[in-house]
Amino acid sequence: MTGPLLPSDPSSIGGHRLLGRLGAGGMGVVYLGRTESGGLVAVKVIQADFAADSDFRTRFRREVQAARRVSSPWAVAVTGADPEADEPWLATAFVPGPSLAEAVGRCGPLPVRSVRVLGRMLAEALREVHAQGLVHRDVKPGNVLLAVDGPRLIDFGISRSADDTVITSADVVVGTPGFLSPEQAQTAGGPPGPASDVFSLGCLLAYAATGRPPFGTGTADALLYRTVHDEPDLDGVGPGLLDVLRSCLAKDPARRPVPERLAAELVEDAPRGSVDWLPEEVVRLIADRSAELLALPDIEPTVAEPSDATGPTESARQEERPSRRRLLALTGGAVLLAAGAGTATWAALRGGGEDDRTAGPRPWAIGVQADLSGGSGAAGRAQEQGARLAVEQFNRRAGRPFELALRTADDGGVPARAAAGAKRMAADRDVLAVLGPTTDDTALAVLGSYDEALLPLLCVSAGGLNLAAQEYRSFLHCRPSDAAVSVPLAVYLAASGAAGPVGVLQDRTGEQYAWESAQITASMLRLYELPLYPRVVPAGTENLRPVVADMLRAGVGSFVYAGDPAGAARVAKELAATGFSKPRLAPQAVLDPVFTREAGAAADGWVVAASFTDPAALPAAKAFTTAFRERYGSPPGYYAAEAYDTANLVIGELVKAAKAKKGGRPSRQELVGLLRRSTHQGVTKRFSFKPEDGSFAGQGVFFHTVENGAFRFLGRAPAPPA
Known part of the structure; x- marks a missing residue:
């Protein structure tokens, strides 16, 4: 998906007219460009700060040389480059399709035949890469784009020839943990060869077949350890594929098939240029892009x-x-x-189009898509109530420029229901913005639909980093990410002066959330030069006594648990049984009645970071809390005040737009721009966003503690020094 060019962006680079942004990162920007002949290209531009580093420029020059040497229908072709420019750039043929990571994430695992066809074409691409004396070294789902005529292997940024000098330190792992080979994970094991790419391809195909990496998720250290020592998780891989993947994932490089043999083993009847080997839902995704x-x-x-x-x-x-x-x-x-x-x-594929030429006045509405009846229904209902209160208060204002309606969609926390609800909401031409959904899974299921309709989607509670893995045109994140919420845990520990290493326990029951929280906590502790003792336990582990005992034997002076509330309760009881009363902390997922109910008195003293407040304990929210009690007969739940603030943010921008347009309503696309440039001081926090991607730019992390079996709001969490 493309985003608009920013005022600071150039209009052209190397003879390519720039049309929009495909993505941006710490090193530079990737633009969608157009050649003089009309062809579309992806133009990767490196920031001048990095280009000033001679080693970095050497690596980029090597990337250009490597990519130009590869000629395969399944590898993206280089169309131009200037590695010597002040801001070096590389142009490749543009592939208007999703990555394999996105396709599997949105549409689910691929059937066996699809995986075999995919594997054959990627094996042919690797055959050409290796024939040129290169090793790709980063074969992963994010580096495979799905086009109408087959996949494309991209990003040769860390490819190198067998006789190249490695321009990294000896202890740096090059590649993506979870999709690299054992020889890459063991940095002292010498440079990886072509067989390393075959192992990574096996990981990629296992992910495509099951929807999960074969060595799980978690911290980089845990992934590297499992890659070297554990057998891959291939449960759910169908017949006709299992033996092939086992051979690719052999620990011994000599036992893995070469790409030529692998391609021969994966022969399937899939004519070149056909999309019939892909499921209908993936074809639809490619078509939409x-x-x-x-x-x-x-x-x-x-x-x-x-x-x-x-x-x-x-x-x-x-x-x-x-x-x-x-x-x-x-x-x-x-x-x-x-x-x-x-x-x-285009209109049929895109959906949700605006047409302000429709005769007669039309109602103005904002939507709330939430889990109102499922497992996360408490948070969803709180958001719906907070948003409804804001709308009702607005409609009681004298001299208001329009009447505002609230539309709701209950997805029950089920991704399939969420996707259907998003399409219905997007099809309602009177809905100008939507709050929600409640969970990460449902948010991922709907982002594409709202983006196609250019309908602003403001997430109040979902917070995973995977929501920002792709740049969306209409998304606004109204809270810090889960990783950002964990940052103050290390800040707190750095100020506490606790003796001994910090014990960080990642419970894989918490899946991606636990990994993100543990990873950022560990990174911040290293930044503060605090000693660290990390441990990871498999998903579903009920008996946590051995791992807790091991961490206590290591002399930990504080404890951070990253996982689910039930696991936190088990850890709390194990620590309490030993008399451990030093700092005990956890990220947001633990702020749940399950923790206090199952841990009992052992929960007292724990400190939990969260992206939401307790409005009943927040002086700035006193008027809101009073109005909420009067309206609903109960105190506001978590996220009610945040949804109230978010709805008022939208209302404020709608009022400004109505005045600017002399009573006319803005289009959805206009409202996206207004919201991304807006700031709003709510009762909970100050809202602001990065205009280029809608990510949250304010401060909004809070501490809660447990006293006498109940959570008590402490206030704003400490921020790291600037």
Whole structure:
């Protein structure tokens, strides 16, 4: 997906006209560009600060040389580069499709035949890479893009020849933990060879087949250890694929198949250029991404067949509109649509379009998509109540410029229901912004739908880093990420002066959340030069006594648990049984009645970081708390005040837009821009965002503690020094 260019962005680079942003990171920006001949390219531009480093420039020059040497239909082609420019750049053919990571994350694991076809084509790409004397060294789902005519292996940034001098220190692991080989994980084991890429390909195919990495998730250290010592988790891999993956994932490089043999073992009947080997949902995702190109500036539809001067009627175009598979077969990956049908097809694929020319006044509405009836229903209902209170208060204002409605969608915390609810919400042309959903899983299920409709989505409670793994055009994150919420734990411990190493226990029952929390805590502790004693336990571990005993024997002077509230309760009881009363901390997931109920008195004294407040204990929220009690007959739950603030943020920007447009309502796209540039002082915190991606730019982490079996709000958590 593309985002708009920022005022600081150049209009062209190396003869490429820039059309939008494909992504941005710490090292630079990737733009969507257009060549003088009209072709689309991805232009990777490195920041001048990095280019000033001679070693970095040498690595970038090597990336260009490596990528240019690879010629394969399944590897992205280099179209231009200037590694000597003040800001070095590299242009490659643009692939208008999702990454394998996104496709599996959104659509689920691929069937066996799809994985075999994918494996064959990627094995052929690696055969060409290795034939040029190169080793890719970062074969992972994020580095495989799915196009209409097959996958593309991208990012040769750390590829190198067998005789290259390694431009990294001896103890640096190059690659992505969880998708690298044992020889890469063992930095003293010598440089990885071509067999290393085969191992990584095996990890990638296992992920495609099961939806999870074969060595699990967790801290980098834990992943590296399991890669070297543990057998891969291949449960759920179907017949016809299991033996192939086992051979690819052999610990001994000599026992792995070479790409030529692997490609031969994975032969499937999938004609080149066909998408029939992919599930319908993935094909639809590829089609939607391809169709988005029609909305980019100055990309004019190419006439694929002649039409008469008048052209078909709109009803005729509706009848002739092809299926996504047919559309892709006709376009051949270049998104070539007949001029007469291009706009109609784009509108059908995109959905949720605005048309301010509709006669007569239309109601203004904001939506709340939340879990109102499932396992996270308490948080979802609190958000709906907070947003509704804000809307009702606005509608009682004298002289208000419009009446505001609230629309709700109960997804029950189920991703499939969430996706259907998002489509219904997006199809309601009167809904101008949506708050929600409640959980990470449901948020990931709906981000694409809201983005297609350019409908602002403001997440109040979902907080995983995976929400920011891709740049969305209409997303606003109204809270710090889960990782950011864990940062103050290390700040607190650095100020506490506790003796001994900090024990950090990652419970894999907490899945991605536990990994993020443990990883950022460990990183911050190292930044503060505090000694660390990390441990990881498998998911579902009931008896935590041995690991707690081991950590106490190591002399830990404080304890951080990253996992779920039930696991935290077990840890709390084990620590209490030994009389351990030194600092005990946990991230937000533990702030749950399950923890205090199951831990009992052992929970007292624990400190928990969270992205939400207790409005009943917050002086600035006194008026809100009073109004909430009057409206609902009970005190506000967690996230009610945050949703109230978020709704008022939206209302404030709608009022400004109405004044600027003399009573006219803004389009959804206009509202996205207004919201991303806005600031709002709510009763809980100050809201602000990074305009380029909608990520939260304010401070909003709070500490709670447990006293007499109940959580007590302590206030704002300490921030790291600037």
